[in-house]
Amino acid sequence: MNQSRSFLIKSATLADGTGVDLSIINGKVDQISDRLESNESFDEVLDASEFLLLPGFVDLHTHLREPGRESTETVLTGSQAAARGGFTAITAMANTNPVADTAGVVEQVARLGREAGICDVFSIGAVSVGLRGETLAEMSAMAHSAAQVRIFSDDGNCVSDPLLMRRALEYVKSFDGIIAQHAQEPALTQGAQMNEGSVSSLLGLKGWPAIAEESIIARDILMANYLGSRLHICHLSTAGGVELVRWAKANGMKVTAEVTPHHLLLTDELAKSFDPIYKVNPPLRQMSDVLALRGGLADGTIDIVATDHAPHSMEDKECEWNAASFGMLGLETAFGVVVESMINTSHMDWNRLVEVMSKKPAQIAGYTNHGEIAVGQSANLVLVDPKARWRVNRFASASRSINTPFHGMELTGQVRHTFFNGIHVVSNGELTGHSYEESL
Amino acid sequence: MQEKGMNRHLLSTKDLTPATIIEILDTARELGRITDGGMKKLPTLRGRTVVNLFFEDSTRTRLSFEAAAKRLSADVINFSAKGSSVSKGEGLKDTAQTLEAMGADLIVLRHGASGAAQRLADSGWVDAAIVNAGDGTHEHPTQALLDAYTIRSHFPECANDFSALNIGIVGDILHSRVARSNVFLLKALGAKVTLIAPPTLLPIGFESWPVNVSYHLDSVLGSLDAIMMLRIQSERMSELFFPSEREYARDFGLGNLRLKELKARAIIMHPGPMNRGMEISAASADSPRSVILDQVSNGILIRMAVLYLLLGGNPVPVEGVLV
Numbered sequence: 001m002n003q004s005r006s007f008l009i010k011s012a013t014l015a016d017g018t019g020v021d022l023s024i025i026n027g028k029v030d031q032i033s034d035r036l037e038s039n040e041s042f043d044e045v046l047d048a049s050e051f052l053l054l055p056g057f058v059d060l061h062t063h064l065r066e067p068g069r070e071s072t073e074t075v076l077t078g079s080q081a082a083a084r085g086g087f088t089a090i091t092a093m094a095n096t097n098p099v100a101d102t103a104g105v106v107e108q109v110a111r112l113g114r115e116a117g118i119c120d121v122f123s124i125g126a127v128s129v130g131l132r133g134e135t136l137a138e139m140s141a142m143a144h145s146a147a148q149v150r151i152f153s154d155d156g157n158c159v160s161d162p163l164l165m166r167r168a169l170e171y172v173k174s175f176d177g178i179i180a181q182h183a184q185e186p187a188l189t190q191g192a193q194m195n196e197g198s199v200s201s202l203l204g205l206k207g208w209p210a211i212a213e214e215s216i217i218a219r220d221i222l223m224a225n226y227l228g229s230r231l232h233i234c235h236l237s238t239a240g241g242v243e244l245v246r247w248a249k250a251n252g253m254k255v256t257a258e259v260t261p262h263h264l265l266l267t268d269e270l271a272k273s274f275d276p277i278y279k280v281n282p283p284l285r286q287m288s289d290v291l292a293l294r295g296g297l298a299d300g301t302i303d304i305v306a307t308d309h310a311p312h313s314m315e316d317k318e319c320e321w322n323a324a325s326f327g328m329l330g331l332e333t334a335f336g337v338v339v340e341s342m343i344n345t346s347h348m349d350w351n352r353l354v355e356v357m358s359k360k361p362a363q364i365a366g367y368t369n370h371g372e373i374a375v376g377q378s379a380n381l382v383l384v385d386p387k388a389r390w391r392v393n394r395f396a397s398a399s400r401s402i403n404t405p406f407h408g409m410e411l412t413g414q415v416r417h418t419f420f421n422g423i424h425v426v427s428n429g430e431l432t433g434h435s436y437e438e439s440l
Numbered sequence: 441m442q443e444k445g446m447n448r449h450l451l452s453t454k455d456l457t458p459a460t461i462i463e464i465l466d467t468a469r470e471l472g473r474i475t476d477g478g479m480k481k482l483p484t485l486r487g488r489t490v491v492n493l494f495f496e497d498s499t500r501t502r503l504s505f506e507a508a509a510k511r512l513s514a515d516v517i518n519f520s521a522k523g524s525s526v527s528k529g530e531g532l533k534d535t536a537q538t539l540e541a542m543g544a545d546l547i548v549l550r551h552g553a554s555g556a557a558q559r560l561a562d563s564g565w566v567d568a569a570i571v572n573a574g575d576g577t578h579e580h581p582t583q584a585l586l587d588a589y590t591i592r593s594h595f596p597e598c599a600n601d602f603s604a605l606n607i608g609i610v611g612d613i614l615h616s617r618v619a620r621s622n623v624f625l626l627k628a629l630g631a632k633v634t635l636i637a638p639p640t641l642l643p644i645g646f647e648s649w650p651v652n653v654s655y656h657l658d659s660v661l662g663s664l665d666a667i668m669m670l671r672i673q674s675e676r677m678s679e680l681f682f683p684s685e686r687e688y689a690r691d692f693g694l695g696n697l698r699l700k701e702l703k704a705r706a707i708i709m710h711p712g713p714m715n716r717g718m719e720i721s722a723a724s725a726d727s728p729r730s731v732i733l734d735q736v737s738n739g740i741l742i743r744m745a746v747l748y749l750l751l752g753g754n755p756v757p758v759e760g761v762l763v
Contacts, residue, residue, distance in 0.1 A: 193554075196644050197644060198646075198647070199645070200643070200645070201643030201644060203554055203555060203578055204575075204578030204579070205577075205578075274554070274555030274558045275559070275562070319533065321559065323532075
């Protein structure tokens with residue numbers, strides 16, 4: 001019985017630099033103290049003197065591909081990748097097949113997540129039936145289902161019709177829902193392949209202008225403010241978008257925003273290889289955008305990091321750029337990329353990293369068992385080696401897919417141990433095979 | 441050919457150094473001299489197999505490569521992927537590997553997707569040399585080479601240095617692989633290049649290109665030594681790039697009145713196929729200044745030179761043919 005296993009984590013350092021010992025008993029954080037006596041009542045004692053102890057990471061933007069494309073990812077393999085990446089909660093996007101636009105589908109994903117038992121798997125419901133942008137999906141039914149959906153998104157597609165967006169923003173107020181918008185004006189991005197700019201012009205790839213993203217962000221910020229609704233901007237990718245969100249917040253408007261790890265590190269120069277491993281939606285932008293995103297994440301304009309983990313088959317990437325699918329893996333590299341792009345560049349400290357990867361996403365989505373380390377709380381924790389340098393190997397991934405743009409890249413900061421509800425799901429960077437489900 | 445760009449493949453003119461370009465142009469001239477001298481077919485590439493892999497229709501380009509390969513005695517396999525079992529998004533890897541298994545030493549690739557040739561060259565899917573015969577709206581390097589060859593033969597005093605020449609490229613720059621390849625190749629030779637188009641047909645970010653830009657054909661017409669008219673496709677109208685064919689022709693077409701404004705020695709070029717009456721009038725196309733048919737015949741020489749230089753690492757020794 002795993003859940004009954006008790007742990008003593010010795011000599012860890014918290015994000016604020018405090019040295020602590022922490023004990024886990026019955027899945028909960030039992031004691032936190034500057035010194036806890038190691039004794040035989042603990043099943044395992046972990047020397048964490050080289051490690052930072054952080055609340056488990058929380059992802060609000062994960063593509064799990066089940067149901068529909070289980071050959072590229074399942075709820076189980078996605079959960080495994082998440083745990084290896086230090087995540088104790090992930091949130092499955094709605095663009096599965098069938099689409100998560102009914103209570104049945106979101107409950108199925110939630111059940112598969114519980115059965116996997118490696119992290120919490122929450123569901124995002126679709127805004128519109130079939131993500132088609134025509135009629136509203138039964139969001140209330142999803143909200144009141146066993147899956148308790150709070151976030152709704154047509155991600156992959158933009159809710160571009162202003163009337164549909166208005167109705168969706170209004171409708172979800174009754175159950176404190178959030179509309180997570182994939183900001184992309186479709187008329188300005190027909191057939192678009194990469195960021196529009198000097199690189200796209202050089203390569204002859206159809207450009208994806210920043211204004212296609214920014215015009216929707218501007219519209220929706222104003223609309224959400226007018227309606228008093230909760231709006232979340234998915235994967236912000238442009239400097240102009242950061243400015244719009246900054247302006248909205250300065251004027252007291254209710255909006256939250258996320259940035260992906262890849263938009264914090266990579267630029268559209270990579271498209272010069274014509275290797276579609278770098279093809280993603282929204283596209284990789286220019287260095288000036290990357291720097292604006294880092295600044296925005298550091299100063300609180302951008303609330304959280306979200307992976308937009310998007311597994312794709314080899315077949316969908318091993319082809320010419322235009323024919324390839326949009327998307328890249330993110331769960332297992334998120335922490336290292338954030339350290340590389342934000343900590344190593346002195347944009348932020350470990351406290352802020354905890355805010356953007358754990359605390360704030362848990363708050364936005366209402367995941368009360370996540371996002372903090374406190375006595376009596378579920379032990380959703382991660383131990384990271386902040387100094388470890390490691391090389392990303394796409395073949396050493398728990399994911400069913402290998403489409404990471406970071407393959408071969410050296411990153412700083414490695415996840416060593418992950419505890420989910422007190423279960424030691426990742427030990428020394430490897431999956432232990434233990435799950436919360438089997439412990440029940 | 442140890443320099444970057446034509447080392448193994450010909451994918452883009454951006455990769456070509458001036459020395460490499462001159463080597464290709466000189467080789468083409470030499471091949472022209474030999475074939476003009478009565479030797480219509482050279483045994484240089486006997487036993488080598490050139491595959492024309494065309495995912496997009498282009499009869500002219502395919503025929504030109506085919507003629508070039510045959511004049512060098514290569515075996516030629518033509519594969520038109522359009523309309524065959526190859527459908528959207530599949531087939532580049534499999535088709536190329538299949539053709540290589542049939543003995544292809546060099547693949548001439550025409551593809552609707554920008555970057556397809558580079559993708560094939562970099563992927564490791566095949567060992568064959570790759571020649572980009574047009575990839576989407578990216579590049580068409582042999583077209584730019586044949587254009588440079590044509591310009592050089594009309595301005596022999598410029599030899600290896602085009603810095604005295606003003607060259608205008610007129611029309612749909614945004615969607616033109618011919619324009620992209622020409623911009624970088626002509627620049628490498630030192631020419632002054634001006635792009636002339638309505639703002640809707642100029643790519644965002646062209647400011648970083650080594651060119652001048654004008655929205656007004658008439659204001660630059662009289663300064664040009666060569667004017668390249670690009671084909672304008674009528675579907676661009678439905679895509680809202682310009683209001684009507686008439687308005688486009690009025691502002692950017694090389695009509696009979698503009699013909700008179702050209703410099704005394706200026707030449708008129710067009711990569712074909714032409715829309716007579718749209719971007720170019722019949723009188724302009726057929727005028728003594730037009731070198732459009734020279735471009736076609738020079739295209740064969742250029743493609744012979746490219747095939748020879750790429751496959752000639754260990755050429756079948758033929759005494760006295762080429763040094």
